[in-house]
Structures are given as C-alpha cells and as structure tokens.
Amino acid sequence: MAEMHQILLKIGPAAFRIASAWRRPLEELEALYGDYPALTDSSVDFTVRLEPKKPWRRFIRPSVHIGGDFWLPDAAPLPLAQGLLAAEMGMNLQMALGWRRHLLLHASSVEKDGKALVMTGLSGSGKSTLSAMLAERGWRFMGDEFALLDLETGDLVPFPRLISLKNKAIETMQQVVPEHRFGPEMKATPKGDIRHLIPPKAAVARMDETARPALLLFPRFGHAPELRDMGQSEVFVRLTQASTNYVALGESGFEALTRFVDQVPTKAMDYQSGEQAEALIESLWSKLP
Amino acid sequence: MSLKYRAAPKDDLIWHDLDSMTLLFHRPSGITHMLAEPAPAIMEVMQDASLTAGEIASRLSAQFDIESTADAENIVLARLEELSGLGLVARVSS
C-alpha cells in the first residue's frame, strides 16, 4: 500500500485526521493552522483522505480525490496545486454528513459582548467575507462555513476554520490584513479564485468560548442597502435548507431549530459594500436588548 | 360517508406555532411537517375520537367561525385524506 502522510487538527469541538498521499497539502495546512491547539491524543472525530483515483495519478498530472469516513459519489477531483482546498472541502464534507453533536447551519458567525451574530444565505451572499471583515473590526470570529448550535442550551459554539475568500473578497481583505495571514493563491478552482485567511489569533485562542445567538441575518450582496423583516415560517424553512443535519437529528433538531427561530430576531439585509453592511449591522446591534 | 378518521396519538406529536404556519414533528417518522389552516384546527377538534368528515366539520363550525359551511365537509375530507397519506391521521374501519 502506498505511503500516506497525516496530520491532526482540532478546530472547536471537532478533531480531524487529514491523511494524504502527498506531503504538500499537509505542509500547507500545518503552516496555516500552526497556532491551533495540538491534539493531545490521536482520537479523532473524522478522517479525511486525499488520494489519487488511480495509482498513477499520484505522480502523473497529480489529481486529488476527496474521501474520508464520509464521502459522496461524483465528487470532482482537484489538481494537487489545490490540495489545500481539497482538504478544507474534505473537512466540510465530514462535518456536513457526520456531525451530530450540534445542529449545523450553513452560516458564518461573529461575537461581541457575549452575543453572536449569525449570517446565512446562498453562495455569493457574502456571509464569509462579512465575517472576515467584522473579525478585523472588533468582533470575534466564530466561523465562516458552519454555525454549531448546542442542542440543549441553544448557544453557538465556535468552529473557526480558515476563512475561505473568493475572487474580489481576496483583494478586499488584502487591504486590511497582513500578507502572512493568507494561504497560497489558488486560481481558477471550481469555486473561482480562492485564498484562505487565518482567523485572528484571539479567535483561535478563544475557540472554546460559546456565545448566545442574538441576531440572524440573511445578507444579499449587490443590492441597494435595505433591511427587511422576515416571517418566522420563511425563516424556519430557509434554515432547514441551510442545515445539513436537521433531519438526521430528529426531535432534538426540531427542538433546537424552533427554539432558535423563536428567540433570535431575523432580518434580510441587502448591501453593496462592507461599509454599508457594517453600518446596517451596527444599527441593528445597538437596538438589541 | 361513514369512513372515520382518527388523529395520531398525542404522544407521537410535537406542535409548535409559528406566525403563519404550525409546525408538527411526527416522532415515529422523524419528519417535520408545516401545516396551514384548516389542518391544525382539524387535528385539534378530532381529539382522541374516531370521527367522520361530517362530524369533524360540525365540530369545526361549533368551535370556529367558518365563512361558508356548504363546502366544509368536502374540504375536511380532502384534508383528512392528505393527512392520512402522511401518517398524521389514520383511517378507521367503521
């Protein structure tokens, strides 16, 4: 059997083994996750496997197939230059398919004064970029891909992975964040140009601190700035669509999501720039109890 | 029509009101349903009894202010069939 290299990563409550036929993606991961806590033992929640689909693709036009404890058919392989992206997607896949300890929402989140702002929406809504921006402006970054809701208390648990910036967002953040916090440039990936951003040190250091969700936003980039109320029924349905494990959790998922919808005020937010978004958010945040 | 219906046992169901719809979690199946009127009202008046569509329509008229009672029984019947397809109501041999 061909040699596999591996590293262990702990992010929030989840521990991953990333096994790879190639060293390079793991070296890139280690460089970016350097400040994250080391795993004290090798008991992990998930294993991600980066392997060639055919043995010769390990060397010839090396092609990374994303696998692991949880996998999906039809997954498109990535070139080795995008191996870091493959590892991140692999971790997303394990969480999306396998995590049961919290209700998962496709959402970004940031915290201030013990309260969390949760932002959810389709690809392109800007939730990742907004969380990266707010993280540089006084908020604590809690996650850009998944928001984890405690099934008993309803608190939000941090899951601060590398922030995935796409296309224009890369340039935007490069203006406010030093170069050493960025991962390699990956051009023309299936999701466009991508660069990963290491969350601020404080966010990583405080990755075990939960927060009470206080505001839910559905951001929409590229429209004249506006805030709109949303009906609870609409919010509930959209959140079931934004959750990868709502159905699998059964009754506890139902209790957790209904509690969330009952307790957390929600707005739709249209915006055309980071500054506009920040202003709209501050206006809502200042009015919260 | 003498076909009778019975709501799923209370312990099998968790209800939750949202603004315009009512959520219903069905424990045995683990499925979450969203109900719009008159479905929640129908299940509410059924209680634990086995009833015909006509009997349910009467209970509805007694408890609620229904606009036109002419179609009520047929509407109730249509909703009961819908609910029974989802396992929320059972047909009972009369």
Add this chain to the structure above:
Amino acid sequence: MKDHLPSESSVQSDQTNGIVTRRRALMMGAITASAVVSIKPALAQTAGSVLNCEIPVPGNNAMGGYIDANGKVVAADTPGAFPPAGRNFTGEEVRRAMNGRTLPGTTPDQSQAYVNYIRRLQSGQSGFTCYASLQMPR
C-alpha cells in the same frame, strides 16, 4: 397544540356586563389547496453546497456506449448517435448547458443529446447525485 388564546378572538362585554366570546375565524381554503408541506432530507443539497461534483457521459455502467438524441445509451454503430463524451462535465458546466449554453467541446446537437442523457439519470447511476444537486437552490 396552541397553548395560547387564538389570536383573532376577542372578548366583548354586552350591555348587561356579561361577556360574549367571539369564535376565532377559520380559513377553510379550497378543496384542492394542499395544507401540509413536509421537510424532506436532501442529500443533494449537501452535495451541492459542500463539494464540487462531476457527471460522466455515459456513466460507469455504460462505458463505451453511444448516446442517441434522446439521451439513451445505444450501441456504437447506431446511426445518428454520438460517441461517449471522453471527459466528465462539472456541475457548473451542466447547469449552464441546461440554461441554453452548450457543453464544452460539443456541437449543439451533441450537447443536447448529452443533456438528455443527464436528465434521465436515476439514483445509483454515476452523476445522479451531482445532477440532483443542480436542482436545489444553493
């Protein structure tokens, strides 16, 4: 169930200081108007949002088969049928093809045949999960 007073009821006092309770209005809806929507699991949604997927034409079970204009897999010598695509198409390429563009490297007729093949995919066939995820809002 509803453990609070129905929102539209009102309590009025009549002239003799008694209390009259008005029944809550109930909308019956039309006979044909469905009143229940069920939240369904969607593996395809997860697939679409987390992973990039691809669709082989034809899939592994029919390797080497040709594709006719209706998207059915046929023998190689079938007149008018198109050869296997020779490459996998990404979810994004297929989505664009379904919105009017042609699949990369194909003629319009060939693209249409391939798209018809993809539309016919069943659960269990290569590319089905990918195709299903295209139907979901992402």
